[in-house]
Amino acid sequence: DQQVKQNSPSLSVQEGRISILNCDYTNSMFDYFLWYKKYPAEGPTFLISISSIKDKNEDGRFTVFLNKSAKHLSLHIVPSQPGDSAVYFCAASGDDKIIFGKGTRLHILP
């Protein structure tokens, strides 16, 4: 039973364009959501988070949107840069532990 789902295993985006990574969750008790970026052979790096009391959080090129009624969140990266190529994990928390999705591999094309 996967509580956090990232249905796109991979995504290719042209450099300079907007990258949109999507995530769905099933547990309505989740109240905090995070996005992590991971390069090969490294641990996940925290990118941005959002509390369930908000619907948007922005940090530089990264914006996370939360739609609680749809149990959906998305990460927007604009403009996309070559260094953004990595695996992105969506994660959710509701009781101190964090549940991760399977990740989306983002390729930024030159």
Next chain:
Amino acid sequence: DTGVSQDPRHKITKRGQNVTFRCDPISEHNRLYWYRQTLGQGPEFLTYFQNEAQLEKSRLLSDRFSAERPKGSFSTLEIQRTEQGDSAMYLCASSRGTGVHFGPGTRLLVL
């Protein structure tokens, strides 16, 4: 202190051997987590500590696995009688509040 550190970064062992990994969290982070990641999957929760108390263990953590955080600072994860299915990246993370920061991981290969 630049972040969560883990030692060793890589470990190759033979099936049946015991291995122990160490995690040093960010100073003053009271929560410490262990996760496991296999190819094509997201990190899977194993266990977590609040200070020295182990508060939750996943059913993924069989009786061959044991984790400790004796003084509420560093933590160790021991796997006894390793099996080939234990091959994975073992990730440690720490937090104080809502931000959870991961270490670089220990990649385990069981031959």
